[in-house]
Amino acid sequence: MRTPEFEEFDPASDCDCPGCALWRRVLPFSRSRTVGHPAVHRVLAVAAASAASAAFGAVAAAPAHAAPHGPARPGVPAGDEPGTPQGGKAPLHGPGRGQTGTPGGLKTSRTTRTEIINRAKKWIDAKVPYSMLAYWSDGYRQDCSGFVSMAWNLPGNEWTGSLDQFGERVTKEKVQPGDILLFHNAKDPQKGSHVVIFGGWTDHTHTYYTVYEQTPPHTRRQGTPYAYWSHSDQYVAYRHKGLAPEPAATKPAGSGGKLITAGGRAAAGVTPYPGAAYFGPGANNRYVAQLGRILVSRGAAAYYATGPGPRWSDADRRATEAFQRAQGWTGAAVDGRPGPRTWALLATGAGRDIAAGAGPSGPPAGIPAYPGRGMFRPGADNAHVARLGRELVKKGFGKYLATGPGSRWGEPDRRAVEAFQRAQGWRGGAANGYPGPETWRRIFS
Structure with missing residues (x-):
């Protein structure tokens, strides 16, 4: 996805x-x-x-x-x-x-x-x-x-x-x-x-x-x-009220990479392990995004500043490593890359979640935490608007801000964000001038 x-x-x-x-x-x-x-x-x-x-x-x-x-x-x-x-x-x-x-x-x-x-x-x-x-x-x-x-x-x-x-x-x-x-x-x-x-x-x-x-x-x-x-x-x-636990899954020899339940059947609704080539530096695909979302639900939210995305990042590596350590693994088993064993535990809800407080205290250096869409509604007046405006000026999208970035959100701010979004190749509803998590991440990257 x-x-x-x-x-x-x-x-x-x-x-x-x-x-x-x-x-x-x-x-x-x-x-x-x-x-x-x-x-x-x-x-x-x-x-x-x-x-x-x-x-x-x-x-x-x-x-x-x-x-x-x-x-x-x-x-x-x-x-x-x-x-x-x-x-x-x-x-x-x-x-x-x-x-x-x-x-x-x-x-x-x-x-x-x-x-x-x-x-x-x-x-x-x-x-x-x-x-x-x-x-x-x-x-x-x-x-x-x-x-x-x-x-x-x-x-x-x-x-x-x-x-x-x-x-x-x-x-x-x-x-x-x-x-x-x-x-x-x-x-x-x-x-x-x-x-x-x-x-x-x-x-x-x-x-x-x-x-x-x-x-x-x-x-x-x-x-x-x-x-x-x-x-x-x-x-x-x-x-x-009728919530049942996810079926435990293993990957026996000859299973072709499919996750198998204790009864020997393929686990319904579970995405098979796609392979190691889909994870690591340079990877950009839906499996990275799926991995990130599962890791967040298992306690790794603190590792992500702007939410999981399809491009592999250091946040994905550190979150995967934290999950592996939560299973009690050490040494080479804690490599920050999801292998078949790690993927099976994550995809089926099995294994131990990452303990509360185990993650970093804040987002990666240089990228402030995304404050939420509510900070950029018409009439909003806050420090996040001014911070965003200053960064847009640095990126060369300040021509709409004739009087300089301010703390009150207005049409000039929206047009500046829209211009940045269009520069990413986005069109239609993706370039609406309102900064979402991905727009925020790219502006401050």
Whole structure:
């Protein structure tokens, strides 16, 4: 998997009239497109929203004008805080056969973290369109709660008001890939309620993480501030009650490099060891990024200043070495390169995690820790903006900063960052003028 991963989103309509806003939020992916100004069809949209609420038997009826998931923020790239209305509890649906099965209950099946993430990735790869009315081929509703119900392998479609029954609360310090972050607005379920899957920390500060979520326009994976863009103080982390340990894996002779479970079968969902040639100085591939993400989830976050990436770095070497030492290995076994044995332990969740406090106290010299996207929003005023501006001037991208770098983020700063991003060969949504972890790393490298 490539890291960093850039995604482009179709911009939302510029019209802010109530009819257009309602049309975008309630029926963003209706299969029956209409012609002309969406406001003309507002009666149809309201009726459809009411009918959907009744059909799904929602615990709390959705208001006609479902509010967007977060407050409007001018200048923020489209797709950061979309509206996420959802349906209620409902049984699974079969393609072309209407409803099948029984409504979701409290029964939970055993599953592993790897299985949860792999199921989530299937929707991401398929770019499943967001809809509170439609069901995907696996029977799950195509909204945020349906996505989590699918990833957690629940017997039916749940909603944000019931998902907590299938999990147990965990603290931020203990949250791990496969857990969920849930916000349910009991007073107005359609206003802000949302649920996402935690995919692992992106840097040692634990301020950003990889999120898997179902949200307009389709299922996505991206870096998100903890716990989420809006209502962040109200998101609660939950762990699946039926979570099972990852299968122990070994690599016997003749296995062809595949990871093998104790029963002699290839471990489901586990990436086979790609070979030593994929790691080390000069390597730049998805396996390096995958290694970094796993190491972060196993306690090596302190070794990464800006988050794991596809290019092999000294941070990857030191993090791998720390994991090897955590297994009690010494001598030549601690070489900082992932061999078949190291990869098997990391990929299956086996072995010992890196002890807390075992990492370095800060990022590599010369590269300050990435402060998070929230420091570079319109109207932001902080020392990070000024620091970024000074570095852009040094790199030759200061022509937009006519009065010199300052601490208040504005359009000149955004244009300077955009120019730097385009100089890296990035286009589209990758060159939006907002510094993410990879942009930050390259500016200060």
